[in-house]
Amino acid sequence: MTQRIIDAHIHLDMYSDEAREQILKELETFHIDHLISVSNHATSARTNLKLAHQDQRVKPAIGFHPEQELPNEQELQQLFSLIDRHKENITAIGEVGLPYYLRKEDPSLNLQPYMDLLESFVQLAVKLNKPLILHAIYEDADLACDVLENYDFHKAHFHWFKGSSPTIQRMINNQYFISVTPDCLYESEIQQLIKEYPLRLMMVETDGPWPFEGVFKDELTHPKMIHKSVVTISKVKGMALDEVHYQLYQNTIRFFGD
Known part of the structure; x- marks a missing residue:
């Protein structure tokens, strides 16, 4: 396991201090170069900015998670003031999107x-010419596509995406990125998505501290899990593991501009 990886979507601020310290301490051990740490709201964003200041491997994004009551x-x-003041230091706008589960x-x-x-x-x-990290699944993805297309904006990343084949094709046509979580090891729906979506538009993530099942049951969600996700992607795609690792890494660098 010498290939480098990047966690394209993690809520580092939501971990306990102890768990976060463990993850950061172990990044190099597991060949993890960067963590794209997304924010849920202004308080979350301030924490992520602080973490990024303390450790340059943490790449902060500022946004408002849609699965909660709207901000006043x-x-x-x-939130907008934070984005403006730190626009040179943030990697992306996110996590933003639509409240599928709330509805x-x-x-x-x-x-x-x-x-x-x-x-x-x-x-x-x-x-700001910043990448956008989206929470928009199933039919909400089409609503998000409507907005993105209205602005002819293509630097969009649909994290942990799930949706219909027509929506998938629409997103591919628009060159939108998706990212795959460790549930690809045991979720047939995600494995089908991996088959349909081009590898050149794919990244990998944990969405930690969200917990997983299967071989990860009762385990702290750690970016090291991504290595197993890459193995699954290579099997589903029928491609060499080294090639898939390299492509996913380069995709993430290209998308976020690091």
Whole structure:
């Protein structure tokens, strides 16, 4: 296991201090070059900025996770102000998107304010020429595509994506990236996605500290898991492991511009 990897999507700020210290200490042991640490809100963003200042391998992104109550105007302005003040130091805008699971719990939830907020983040990504990290799955992915296409914006990363074949084809046509989590080892839906999606538009992630099942059950979600994800991708694609490792690494460097 000498190939280098990058975790394209992790919530490093959400780990306990002890777990975070362990992960950072072990990055070099497991040949992990960078962690793209996404933010859920302004407080989360401040923590990620602090972590990035302490360790240059942490690459912060600032956004507002959609699976929560919308921010009030003051909170939103704090978030946009953080992005503006740290625009030279952040790697991307994210995590942003649409509240798929919230709407499953409450079908009466008004989607329009979330759509408006997503559009604001797309406008910001266009203005700052920053990559956009999206939480938009199943039918929400098409709504996100509508917004992205309206702005002719292509530097979009749909993390842990799930969706229909027509949506997948639309995203491929637009050259949008996806990233695969360790659940690819045991989820047939994700393995099918790997078959359909071009390797040149793929990255790998953990979305930690989100826990996984199968061989990872009851295990701390650690970027080292990505090595096993790459093995699965190489098997599904029928490609040499070294080639897949190299391509995924280069994809991530190219997308985030490191």
